[in-house]
Amino acid sequence: MLKVGIPRALLYYQYYPMWQVFFQELGAQVVTSPPTNREIVTWGCSRIIGDACLPVKVFCGHVLSLVDKCDYIFIPAIHSIEKKVYNCPKFMGLPDLIRASVRQCPPILDPDIDVNVERRELYHTIYKLGRSFTRNPFKVKGAVTKALATHRAYQAQLQHHKLTPAQALAGVLPGAAGTEDEAPSLTVALVGHPYLLYDEHVNHRLVQRLQRMGVKLVFPEMVAQNELHRSISEVVESQYWTYEPEVIGAGDYYLRNGADGLILVVAFGCGPDSLMAEMLQRPAREQGKPFLRLIIDEHTAETGLLTRLEAFIDMSRRNRDGFRHIYTISSEGGEEMTGIRALGIPNFANLSAAFNTSAKMLNISLIAPPVTKRTLSLGTAHSPEFVCLPFKAILGTFIESLEQGADSLFMVTSSNACRMGYYAKAQERILRDLGYKFRFIKHSKPKSGLPGVLQIIKGCTNDAPWSLVIAAYRLGTAKLKALDDLERAVQKVRPVEREKGTADRIFHETVTAIDQAPELSSLKRVVAEYHRKLSQVARDEQAVPLKVGIIGEVYVVKEPFINMNVEVQLGKLGVEVTRTRSTFFSEWTRPGAFLNALNDDKRKLERFARPYLNRDVGGHGLESVAEKVRHNADFDGMVHLLPFTCMPEVLAQNIMSSTKEDIPVLTILCDEQMGETGVQTRIEAFVDLLEWRRRRRAPR
Numbered sequence: 001m002l003k004v005g006i007p008r009a010l011l012y013y014q015y016y017p018m019w020q021v022f023f024q025e026l027g028a029q030v031v032t033s034p035p036t037n038r039e040i041v042t043w044g045c046s047r048i049i050g051d052a053c054l055p056v057k058v059f060c061g062h063v064l065s066l067v068d069k070c071d072y073i074f075i076p077a078i079h080s081i082e083k084k085v086y087n088c089p090k091f092m093g094l095p096d097l098i099r100a101s102v103r104q105c106p107p108i109l110d111p112d113i114d115v116n117v118e119r120r121e122l123y124h125t126i127y128k129l130g131r132s133f134t135r136n137p138f139k140v141k142g143a144v145t146k147a148l149a150t151h152r153a154y155q156a157q158l159q160h161h162k163l164t165p166a167q168a169l170a171g172v173l174p175g176a177a178g179t180e181d182e183a184p185s186l187t188v189a190l191v192g193h194p195y196l197l198y199d200e201h202v203n204h205r206l207v208q209r210l211q212r213m214g215v216k217l218v219f220p221e222m223v224a225q226n227e228l229h230r231s232i233s234e235v236v237e238s239q240y241w242t243y244e245p246e247v248i249g250a251g252d253y254y255l256r257n258g259a260d261g262l263i264l265v266v267a268f269g270c271g272p273d274s275l276m277a278e279m280l281q282r283p284a285r286e287q288g289k290p291f292l293r294l295i296i297d298e299h300t301a302e303t304g305l306l307t308r309l310e311a312f313i314d315m316s317r318r319n320r321d322g323f324r325h326i327y328t329i330s331s332e333g334g335e336e337m338t339g340i341r342a343l344g345i346p347n348f349a350n351l352s353a354a355f356n357t358s359a360k361m362l363n364i365s366l367i368a369p370p371v372t373k374r375t376l377s378l379g380t381a382h383s384p385e386f387v388c389l390p391f392k393a394i395l396g397t398f399i400e401s402l403e404q405g406a407d408s409l410f411m412v413t414s415s416n417a418c419r420m421g422y423y424a425k426a427q428e429r430i431l432r433d434l435g436y437k438f439r440f441i442k443h444s445k446p447k448s449g450l451p452g453v454l455q456i457i458k459g460c461t462n463d464a465p466w467s468l469v470i471a472a473y474r475l476g477t478a479k480l481k482a483l484d485d486l487e488r489a490v491q492k493v494r495p496v497e498r499e500k501g502t503a504d505r506i507f508h509e510t511v512t513a514i515d516q517a518p519e520l521s522s523l524k525r526v527v528a529e530y531h532r533k534l535s536q537v538a539r540d541e542q543a544v545p546l547k548v549g550i551i552g553e554v555y556v557v558k559e560p561f562i563n564m565n566v567e568v569q570l571g572k573l574g575v576e577v578t579r580t581r582s583t584f585f586s587e588w589t590r591p592g593a594f595l596n597a598l599n600d601d602k603r604k605l606e607r608f609a610r611p612y613l614n615r616d617v618g619g620h621g622l623e624s625v626a627e628k629v630r631h632n633a634d635f636d637g638m639v640h641l642l643p644f645t646c647m648p649e650v651l652a653q654n655i656m657s658s659t660k661e662d663i664p665v666l667t668i669l670c671d672e673q674m675g676e677t678g679v680q681t682r683i684e685a686f687v688d689l690l691e692w693r694r695r696r697r698a699p700r
């Protein structure tokens with residue numbers, strides 16, 4: 001009988017009964033790992049690098065505890081279980097992450113579960129999984145039916161009998177010991193991801209501790225789905241992340257229904273929670289109820305945790321007994337805004353130089369302050385602590401734009417699971433809570449391509465005539481192309497120029513000239529001029545530049561202030577830099593391939609990324625892995641730039657470190673504490689290594 005190993009971590013608390021029945025119906029024996037213990041945590045932390053969150057490290061430890069006990073390990077890649085609702089990228093890339101981190105792992109059963117794809121494709125995925133055990137499709141169908149029935153029964157047990165997953169999985173019957181029915185004095189809602197709430201080792205027996213403090217605990221699984229979704233629409237309009245019901249849904253529901261306090265258990269470095277916790281602040285303030293964000297990682301000490309719990313319980317009791325402080329929150333959206341005069345946009349890497357003139361043509365002024373130390377400190381001061389750096393920089397830009405008179409702000413949203421898709425919601429909330437009055441224009445990639453984009457522009461311009469909208473768009477995208485071509489040209493001259501800094505001086509002059517070009521013909525003259533100037537730069541004909549690719553998250557890759565001018569620093573050290581196509585915005589607006597320009601490239605990238613990463617994990621994660629593999633032979637090294645705790649890139653970082661392609665990769669984690677000297681020292685050491693490696697490989 002084949003044995004299937006199921007790690008007792010992450011989705012185990014929600015789906016174990018369903019998975020167990022499915023494999024048993026197919027004639028397999030299911031083996032689970034033991035409850036989390038110190039050894040499992042140590043094993044997991046020793047394999048997963050960087051700032052991945054504790055639950056993923058714990059999961060890896062559970063896999064290691066199963067490696068010699070089963071024929072397969074079951075690790076589904078859960079992308080989405082509800083239409084247009086996304087799972088954290090770490091769930092999407094989990095099978096690939098484990099395959100990269102646990103070399104001795106038995107074969108992994110890794111079906112891609114994504115309800116946004118065609119139903120037929122989903123069925124095919126399940127049948128393919130079933131075929132590892134039987135060739136009989138009816139047997140697979142039967143197993144699916146039984147498994148789904150078990151899941152429904154399990155959920156009903158949680159909801160109607162008010163059991164926690166840990167109790168239900170332990171076979172605790174409703175009303176059995178351990179479920180308090182004496183009348184404790186205080187009711188506290190404990191919300192968060194099930195693998196944080198119900199893994200006693202990870203949360204230091206939080207549930208028992210609170211119950212011993214005489215607290216009645218209520219949990220997300222005890223709330224009806226419709227109530228959870230009502231709360232989500234109240235607080236954040238629509239659901240974006242899979243775990244929003246357990247965090248925002250349950251949190252808001254209990255704040256309005258009987259809880260005296262709210263505890264949100266968060267893993268350090270958790271992407272989704274860094275923003276969802278922020279969104280829960282407001283309902284907690286509105287209800288005047290204490291809200292504790294309990295952050296856990298592998299270094300969390302029991303004493304510190306206990307002290308915080310005791311202080312919180314005291315405060316909740318006093319608050320309930322009358323010392324309640326209700327905050328009045330400024331009303332949503334403020335007064336009705338008339339016409340757009342000044343539009344603030346997230347400005348990074350000279351973006352405004354492409355669109356300033358176009359905006360003037362449409363009778364609006366574009367306010368796009370450059371990213372500076374002040375931008376970052378403003379953004380950091382008002383952002384959730386653990387949110388990724390681009391969020392903080394863009395929020396800082398918005399605050400400066402509003403200070404400089406912007407009456408409207410424009411922000412793109414995305415639907416690919418990384419935090420970017422949640423930026424606009426949280427930034428709008430923070431800016432309104434700071435008392436700013438503005439119109440917030442949010443747009444995701446229009447399905448209708450170019451017409452959709454022109455429609456968006458028209459919407460931002462007090463309904464300007466189409467002829468003007470099209471002319472402004474043409475000029476803006478032509479300038480975008482000129483800026484990108486200029487960047488690529490300078491990347492080639494910088495490493496070989498005799499007088500260091502010449503190419504960059506021409507670059508900055510030309511950016512200003514491109515910005516000021518009033519129409520297409522003068523833009524053409526500017527482009528011809530800078531090509532002439534660059535071709536006349538005195539070069540070191542003996543120089544053989546090292547070739548380095550820059551990969552990673554688009555904002556930190558493109559914004560020189562944020563990445564400490566990494567391209568210029570490398571150029572000065574004689575390195576020719578190449579960036580991925582998707583970091584050149586004109587690639588997205590090239591005529592004829594509008595906005596899908598990179599799909600063809602994406603398919604090529606997927607081929608390079610396989611077998612290390614077999615699915616898209618949001619952001620630029622797949623691209624980073626693919627580019628390392630693609631350029632193993634023609635580049636000397638790669639520089640991987642990622643915001644601290646960036647989920648897709650943390651996955652890529654872990655997977656890249658295990659590929660057989662051994663091109664050196666310098667990983668630079670970007671956050672607001674990063675210092676220029678530190679980055680410079682690391683780059684110099686890296687270039688020395690590449691030089692040494694090239695000399696050693698040079699034919700004798």
Ligand code: SF4
Pocket residue numbers: 053054055056088089090091193267269270271272273647
């Ligand atoms: S980042 Fe957050 S949502 Fe993602 S696996 Fe970690 S704890 Fe879970």
